[in-house]
Amino acid sequence: MSISRRQRTRAIRGGQYAVLVVVLLVVALAADWGEIRRAFFDVEVAKAQFPDIITTALLNTVVYTLLGFGFGLAAGLLLALMRLSRVPPYRWLAIAYIEFFRGIPALLVFIALGFGVPLAFQVALNQYVTVMLALGLVGAAYMAETIRAGIQAVPKGQMEAARSLGMSQSRAMVSIIIPQALRIVLPPLTNELILLTKDSSLVYLLGLSLSQYELAKFGRDALNQNRSLTPILIAGLCYLIITLPLGHLVRRLEARTAKAR
């Protein structure tokens, strides 16, 4: 007895659907829906999170992310220029920095800055400075490599045209090369912004006052108070409010770049 290829494909697909239906049935029957609803979708608990989860937590997440991104972008640009410098020690320093900070967990940087520096130097850094440094130092390492690639992607003729008009090397860099490089790396830089948004949750490690809570810390606190996962779910949705549009933006920017080529 022989069956055709099409029959076989149909049989396999039918089997896959059957498995899915069985699994869904088992989950639906076995799960305690009342319990699950109480844990994840407790309406009273959900209501109690507003408006603070937006006006404090979401806002702080955005502020921390932008602080880290701004510092990281500036430092990353500097590192990229050092990486391309004709002076070897600058190149070595930049490479060492980039490899170091890309190779260690961001968590370690937060611990070092949040607890290590105050203990070792007997100074209390401003919370915002700590957050800016902790997020920015790691972000800078990644952004440096991205920006370097962008600078190298600007056609050689651009520098030659600028120099032939009498611009100095540094003037040409600032006015002609870097603006074009940043345009080229806009999509990957936006991706970096998404990563930083999520990494900003590490701030919860630092002992923050109530008004400084960002989404993750806020959610964790509310979880303890209410013994419900609902605040965590809402915090997650708040992250998505930031990251999904940014992700969409990245895809549109990439499409635009692809079309311009």
Place this chain on the structure above:
Amino acid sequence: MKAVSAAGDAEAVSGPAIDVRGLRKSFGTLEVLAGIDFSVARGEVVCVIGPSGSGKSTLLRCVNLLEEPTSGTVTVAGTEVTDPDVDIDKVRRRIGMVFQSFNLFPHLTVLENLTLPQRRVLGRDRAEAAGIARERLARVGLTDKESAYPAQLSGGQQQRVAIARALAMDPELMLFDEPTSALDPELVGDVLAVMRSLADEGMTMLVVTHEMSFAREVADRVVFMDGGVIVEEGAPEQVIGAPRHARTRSFLARLLTPATADLTEAAEAADGAGKRSGPV
């Protein structure tokens, strides 16, 4: 028989626009320029012709030091640019350069392409720079394109903007490196017309080109290069019309009738052969 004043900078005032002596240039072990001597007088239009790879671009790029000569001297309007103590940025702003690939700044509008270098290099204020930019754009016939971005223009329009950008710096001389080789044939004429009018106004021009009709009609002198040396130079009717050297003759034969020559060689000899407007 030029009158030489008693002033110390008489040389700078009356000397040649470009003077090249014993110029050599090597890339690693490859010697691209093997001893070049020539000069361009003020107001003179000199066309450089020759097969691909003969060192024409390198020669041009040595004049404004985009390439560092291995040995020899280059003097531009009395300033020895190969002197290590010379501020090369100051020299370059006096020399306009037009590239085969236009090299407009794509992130700036046409007007900004013309005003940014004026403001950053010459220190002109915004209004003055814009005024000069508009005058130069009018000269190349692109007044209506000042707020366009380079990508919105045809190749011929881009190249005319590039010429206007160089002119906005009030250069004493202009270098052109195959300015029409990247253009569709129907766009070549507009660019050549602009160059022709520049020549008529007395601009000193050193032009690398495969446009034999342009060389014939506009050039005061034609230089034929091959293998990193100047093989022959002279009036266009002599070098193009009655070449003395066999190498010149075979180059011109291949350029004018690429179909009869070895195909790969012809394509190489004249990267713009298919795009030239043809001999008149």
